[in-house]
Amino acid sequence: MSRARSRTLLVVGGVAVAALVAGIFAGTRITSPADAAARTAPPDASEVTVPVELRTLNSEVVTRGDVSAAGAVDVVPEVGGLETPPVVTGQVPEVGAEITEGTALLEIVGRPLVVLAGELPMYRSLRPGMSGPDVEQLEVTLQRLGLDPGEVDDEYTAATGDAVEELFERIGYEPPEPDPQAAAELEAAQDAVDAAEDAVRQAEQALDAAGAGPADAERVAAENAVAQAKRDLAAAKKQGDRTLIAQAEDQVRLAEAQLDDLLDGRDTSVEEAALDTAKDQLAAAREDRDTAAASAGTPLPASEVVFVPSLPRRVDEVHVRRGGQVNGAVMSVSGATLVVTANVDDAARELLAEEMPVAIELPSGTEVAGTIAAIEEAEGDGATGHDVTVAPGELTPEQVEELRGANVRLTIPVESTDGDVLAVPLAALTAGPGGESRVQVLRAGVAELVEVEVGLTAQGYAEVSAVDGELAEGDLVVVGESADADPDAEAETET
Structure with a gap:
């Protein structure tokens, strides 16, 4: 019996120990309502701070634009x-x-x-004799190419035709043929000039012949006539016959007068008049020839x-x-100069102006400089904002090919600080009761409000300087508060 009772006591003791252990374990898993509430309550908030920095701020407009060739x-x-x-x-x-x-x-x-x-x-x-603004444009172009069109005006002259002729010869082609009718008129006018020149030569020869001195035979005959008249006068005087003397004297005067006329030259008034007429006719023929030549000059089809x-x-x-x-169109040509066109809204437009520098990012990642060439209100159906035309600076042939037809990133600096300034994130700024700007500085765990003057804002930062209080690089300014995870989410997990 004693042995049986010992086994019974052992069993009862083991059960009691097991119950005790089970009770202790269960006790650790029991949570009171107060404990549960404490565990699910949100943690105390804490300030998020960042240091005040010294940095250079740059305000800029960043957009994208399409590259195209100017004036296709x-x-x-x-x-x-x-x-x-x-x-x-x-x-x-x-x-x-x-x-x-x-x-x-x-x-x-x-x-x-x-x-x-x-x-x-x-x-x-176009052909000689025409006039108009298109003629003037042609002459300006010819002169720019180093060709001489004569006086640059709106008249197509023979000189213009000569310059056109030289233009075609320069590129290895025969010049355009003149109008056939004008060429025939020029030929006829040249024949008339040739005939008039022959008439002038003949009239000049006649005048020369008329104005030349007498031939030797004529002069000797006239001198002999004078000598004979004088001998007849001497014979009459010997005879003493007054009538014969008077007749002989008359004969001497006549012979001497004829000799004087012969030696003094002949009357050439008729020949001179004929020469003047021939010269007038030549001048008229040449004028007609020049007119015909102008009409028959090199045209420009x-x-x-x-x-x-x-x-x-x-x-x-x-x-x-x-x-x-x-x-119709045989080809499409565009300017060798590339431009970038971007569209910006009204707010960005207010910041931009012509001649402002632009950084153009090539598809390869490198940058080239450019300038704003024009800003115009966008046109077309559904167009909004403003079109900004950017002209790239000097480009290499490789850069030209890389840019052609690309869509590129444009950065346009608008304003920047003069070197490094005190800067804080925009989130650190708060407004005071009077509208003043403030930052909250955390010093030794104590928050202090410092009134500041705000300068340039850019890149998420604001330039600040203390108005009331102190502010220096490295000071911690409050930008918000942080907390642990969402308490509702924790409560759901606990449940």
């Missing part, structure tokens, strides 16, 4: 006056080729299409010249091929 235009030759189909026979340029002034842009029916710079299109063929606003330019598209026919 379509080249449309005037081929309506051609007598044959406008077949392209050569000189077709490749896309990307640069075209310069005074060169053959294309060859149509064996004739060049010369490209020149000018605002007015080639709307008619409309089909052989095209004007574009500026040169040099780049060929963007070619719409013709050798052997094909011209029908």
Whole structure:
């Protein structure tokens, strides 16, 4: 019995120990309502501070813009006056080729299409005798190319035609042929000049002959007549016959007068009048010849010249091929100068002005300098804001190709501080009861309000200087408060 009772006591003791352990464990898992509330309450907030910095602030406008070539235009030759189909026979340029002034842009029916710079299109063929603003534009262009069109005015003269002739010879083509009728009139006028010159020469010869002295035989005969008359007078005086003497004296006077006339020269008034008439006729013939020559000077057919606003330019598209026919635009050319166009809102527009510097970021990441060339109100359906045109500075050929057609980042500095200034984040600024600006400085755990004057604000910072109180680099200013995680979220997790 004693052995059985011992086993019973052991079992009871083991159960009691197990119950005690279970009770202790359960006690650790029991949370009172007060404890639960304490554990789920939000923690005390604490200030978030940042140090006051010394930094240079830069206010800038950052936007993006599309790169394009300035002034793209379509080249449309005037081929309506051609007598044959406008077949392209050569000189077709490749896309990307640069075209310069005074060169053959294309060859149509064996004739060049010369490209020149000018605002007015080639709307008619030009020839000597014409006038107008298109003539003046042509003469200005010829003079710019080092050709001499004579006086630069609105009159197409023979000198203008000579300059046009030299232009075509310079690029290796025969000059345009003059009008056939004008050429025939010039030939006839030149024949008239030749005839008038012959008449003048003949009249001059006649005058020379009339004004020359007598031949020796004529002079000797006249002298002999005088001598004979004197001998007859001497014989009459010997005879004493007054009548014979008087007759002999008359004969002497006549012979002497005839000798004097012969020695003094002949009357050439008739020959002189004939020469004057011949010279007048020659002058008139030459004037007619000059007029005809002006009309028959080198013309400029409309089909052989095209004007574009500026040169040099780049060929963007070619719409013709050798052997094909011209029908409208033969190619599209754009200015060799690239521009970047960006659109900004009204607020940014107020900060910008022409000639302001711009940093242009190339697709490769490098930057090139540029300037604002123009600011205009955006036009077109649905357009808003303002279009800003930026002209890049000097570019390398590689940069030109990289920029062409790209969309690039533009940074436009608007304002900057003069070196480093005290700066705080914008979040550190608060407004006082009187509208003054303040920052809250934390010193040794104690917050102190310092009134400040705010200068330039940029890049999320504001330039500040203390008005009432002290503020220095490294001082900690309050920018907000922080707390632990969301208490509601913690309570849900606890539940």
